[in-house]
Amino acid sequence: MFKSLAKWAALAALPLVAAHNALADDVNLERSMLWSAYDVGSSGYTEASMIADAMMQEYGVRIRIMPSGTAIGRLKPLETGRVKFAFLATETYFAAEGIYDFASPDWGPQDLRVLLGRPASVSLATAADANIKTLEDLRGKRVAYVEANPSVNIKAEALMASAGLTWDDVQQVRLPSYGASLRGMIEDTVDAAIVSPGAPTLYELESSPRGLAWPNIPLDDEEAWDRLNKVAPIFEAAMETVGAGMSEDKPAPMAAYRYPMIVTYAALSDDEAYNMTKAVVSTYDLYKDSNPVMPRWDVKLSGRPPVDAPFHPGAIRYLKEIGVWTAEDDKWNQKRIEHLQKVKAAWKAARDDAKTKGISDDAWPQFWMDYRKEALGAG
Structure with a gap:
């Protein structure tokens, strides 16, 4: 399913079978809830807070x-049941697949499920003087690799793969943090780094001698x-x-x-998942104008794959009730469930x-990643 944010906006303007912006008076929620989210100051925490405020106000x-x-x-906290809902990002994929932090014997593939997910965009920002017009032009260039941050690195790997490139085709520059990877473009230690387009450092890069450019995707x-x-x-x-470096008149191609x-476990009852989804959707009008990205919580955007x-x-x-969920979405969902069943097997x-071969817990993560690649054809 390929669509642009412009098409998302058009889709969001279409009427639903049942109007989702009318506040629902038949939502059944626990009177007290605890959610987990990113750190205070992050967009994940901010958006969770805005949705929580709307639900507290209405219900x-x-x-x-x-x-x-x-x-x-x-x-x-989600795994132990201390919270029933978590506002997460790419760690959802890692946990479901049992990779990176979740490759340890204590974790493994987690049976996670999504209620809703707000579209966000990402790309490899580049210094303009590096003359990177397309992703193929990354070959031989200095690309930031952030230590201990697989969420950033997998996005760089994916974008490079779209152009038939791997880390072997670029100069991998290992840096200690996401912030350092962005500063590297200003300081001329890297030519490209994964970034969300609203990052403040990008405006600094744009006005620096190197300049900012977005490669064509x-x-x-x-x-x-x-x-x-x-x-x-x-x-x-x-x-x-x-x-940075874009506008309504000058949009930039991105990966979304x-x-x-909003993530939970498959074991959560259907009624609890239904009511939480309904509550978030029904209070949309109370939080949608809270900041520039909150309109993308519109259910016609957030209630569709891929997640x-x-x-x-x-x-x-609930998504079927309001006319959002499609047969195409069902096919995508069933395919993901079947894949995750194979991962767990x-x-x-x-x-x-590993037990037969006497593989230690310390050696297990690499053993598992190798085994997983062989069994599933996945890294």
């Missing part, structure tokens, strides 16, 4: 948000997007107009993913094999 519930700066810190090249989504099937094409997503894990059946029930088989 009289109490909601407290538990912030964390780490993927494990956000997932652990062919939005209608399905083979390129197939290569991109083979790295992680969480992206779609987008034209972005909000951010979901941040934040980082399958949608919860309770959420799907591979994990079990790998654990049995």
Whole structure:
């Protein structure tokens, strides 16, 4: 499914079978809720707070948000049942697949489900003087790799894959943080770095001697997007107009993913997932004008694939009721569920094999990643 943010905006203007902006008076919620989210100051925390405020205002519930700066810190309360809902990003994909932080024996593939996910855009920003016009032009250039940040690096890997490139085809510059990767373009230590277009550092780069440029991403090249989504099937094409070096008159091609997503476990009852989804959608008019990105929580945008894990059946029930969910969405969801069943089966088989071979817990993550690649054809 390939669509631009401009098309998203047009889609959002279409009427639903049932108007979702009318506040629902038949939503059943727990009177007190605890959610996990990104750190205070992050857009994930801010957006969770705005949605919580709207729900508290409309339904009289109490909601407290538990912030964390780490993927494990956000997932652990969900895994233990301390929270039922978490506002997450790409760690949802990592946890569902049992990779990176979740490749340890204590974790493995998590049976996560998504209720809604707000579209966000991302690309490899480049210094204009590096003369990178297309993603193919990254060959031989200095591309930032952020230590211990797989969420950033997998996006760079995916975008490069769309052009048939890997880390072996560029000069990988390892940096200690996301912020350092952006500063590297200003300081002339890197030529390109993964970034969301609204990052403040980009405006500084734009006015610096190096300048800012966005490489062309062919939005209608399905083979390129197939290569991109083979790295992680969480992206779609987008034209972005909000951010440094772009405008309504000068949009930039991007890859879209979901941040934040409202995530829970598959074991959550359908009724709880249904009511939470309905509450978030029904209060949309109370939070949609809170900041420039909140309109993208419109259910016709946030209630459709692709997302980082399958949608919860309770959420799907509501999305069908209001005319958002399609047969195409059902096919996507079933394919993701079938894939994750294979991942869990591979994990079990790998654990049995590791026990037979005496693989230590320290050696397990690499053993699993190798086993997973062989069993699933996935990195």
